[in-house]
Amino acid sequence: MDPVYLDHAATTPLREEVVAAMAPFADRTFGNPSSLHRWGRAAYAALEEARAEIAYAIGAKPAEVFFVRGGTESDNLALLGWLESHSADGTTPTLAVSSLEHHAVLEAAESAQRSGRARVVKLHVSLDGKVSPDALRAALAEKPTLVSVMWVNNETGMILPIREIAQVVADAGGTMHTDAAQALGKVDVDVRDAPVTMLSATGHKLQGPKGVGILFVREGASLSPLIHGGGQERRLRPGTEDVAGAVGLALAIRLAVSEREREAERLSALRERLGCDLLARIPGSRINAGVALRAPHVLSLGIAGIRDGAALIMALDVEGVAVSGGSACLSGASKRSHVVAALYGESDEHATIRFSFGRSTTEQDIQHAADVTVRVVERLKSNEGAA
């Protein structure tokens, strides 16, 4: 059997329709949107059409959608840009982030803490996906406060109650940001009924191009740019726009959102099937965050009795099943997942495999992955037992 790709939460292939939509912007419509001649106008029109399309997909106004260079940049701009614009009169704003956030949020927060730009508060998330209301209210007591909680956790697929959290934040006069990189196109994301002030998303998680993303900023919110240059993106993100990327991103988002309900149902069924199969066949296994609501495309399996989680992922790759152990670093440094540690404690001794599914994933892939995983886990357990 051909190798099976079950790492769609890491990245996805471009959809054919997206490739086709982007192609003209590589040559024919190559103009700079800021130019006033016909080449410029054509590019500008395409860029603004893309913006409108994305705005429509998430229930925003076009002027609330800013193109940025990917999810990490979007998170950084949201956090650091907001802090910058709210610390002018000598106050130190509060920045409350959940313990499950992506490194783009956690490291940006640490950087702000180190340089004295923010007082950072970590919000604990319970196994069933709840953020303690008391902790949240405490963080909101010292204003101004920015709360950043991801919509869907990338390692476990846990869905966080963003609408409820955002409502608490809004009622207390705080500002709410959510990293929706794993949520858009997977769960119902709409800023009309979720009172968030900012929302980050990226193209390559939903079969769009890499290196392009958006930051939604609700009308009236104040944000400072992190880099300086021309007037693009209304000065919030200067630099000549990636028109091809914006066009590809818009189409990818539109397709993912319009197909969401049907695809979510299909992927949830695959996820449940794989989860049940592995739980039954691997002693000492658990579904990470299994009691929480989870996005349809992620299954995180914890396995007791295996010390070397990295070896597990490598062995699966050698046998033709591509998965991750959490977020991947090129060096393969087998650092423990901060997400699993936050949910299960620092002393938890389960190795983690994250299976994540996409449009190309079939029942056959799932069956194959289950068989290979069971075989590899048995081998590792007998090796570690012998060592």
Added chain:
Amino acid sequence: MSRVLVAMSGGVDSSVAAALLVEDAVKQGHEVVGVTMKTFCYSETPGHSKTCCGLDGITDAKRVAEKLGIPHFVFDVEEDFTRDVIDDFVNEYAEGRTPNPCVRCNGNTKFRDLMARGRALGCDRIASGHYVRIEHPGDGGGSSAILRGRDARKDQAYFLWGLPAELLPRLLFPVGELTKSEVREKARGLGLVTADKPESQEICFVPTGNYRDLLHRRLGSHPALEPGLIVRRSGEVVGEHGGYAGFTVGQRKGLGGGFGDPMFVLEVRPATREVVVGGRDELFQDEVEVGEANWHTQRPDVGARLVVQLRHRSPPVGATVEQVADTVVLTLDEPRPAITPGQSAVLFAGERLVGGGRIVRADRTARSSSPTDGIRAVLR
């Protein structure tokens, strides 16, 4: 399907070793998996901006593996490597000896630990780019043995005595039959990015070449780094030094001038922080005591005649085994200069690696009544 794990440092030798295994894959019926060990983090070395995720060796190994169409992984062995190799390196200097970190790494990290991790990937054999050959017995029985590499100038058997004997049947050394220039030619022919990469000269975890910085960082304040006296064997004080960890037997540098005759380090005495110096003829010794012995073939008997190599680059010398107990005592056929505690004494029978150990002590016996004969023989 048999699976071979090839240790790829990102240098040309292990790149070609991997390439040769891939060429043989169909005929031998094996799969090849490339691995690079992340042994330590450069970013902790002052003045090095490289991060672990961008180590040159890892990047090059990944590029070569992709070109060869084999999987490649990074094994994070930093913790084990620090304990087994770097800590040992530092302790040896602290105790006045001169360590061979590559020997420690091969005996522990590079082969033993790698094999254990390789098994998790379903690998039953392990290959490296060392310039040595290996002899595996046929059905007739006997045991596997490492032989010196075909290219005498590149031979690396000296560094492999510490490998556990039970690993030998699982080893492959694909470049052992080649010369360095053949290896480079092969790499160029295949268009590997590592083809013209310069030889690594330094100890991998001392990229600056200055191991004293590392000792300062890891030891903090320690007698090995404090000033002490330079003395003759007679006890006569002839100078001062800035810390005995900076000295190795046979060294001339750093002793100061004004001795008339050239002076060499004869001995480092950690207990008194003294560095003992003397003239060239005092460097020669013919009795060597070796500890932590490890045998690849059968343990030699007392009276056995073997050949011993006392430094990587030094010419081998005939030796007789005098004692095999907790330590092994050898007498050399002729005295040798600068036999250094901490370095390896590696025993061969012809081309075949028999075993080795760490040098504990060396002496000049009364037996070599006219040592100058031997000295002439060596210096000739």
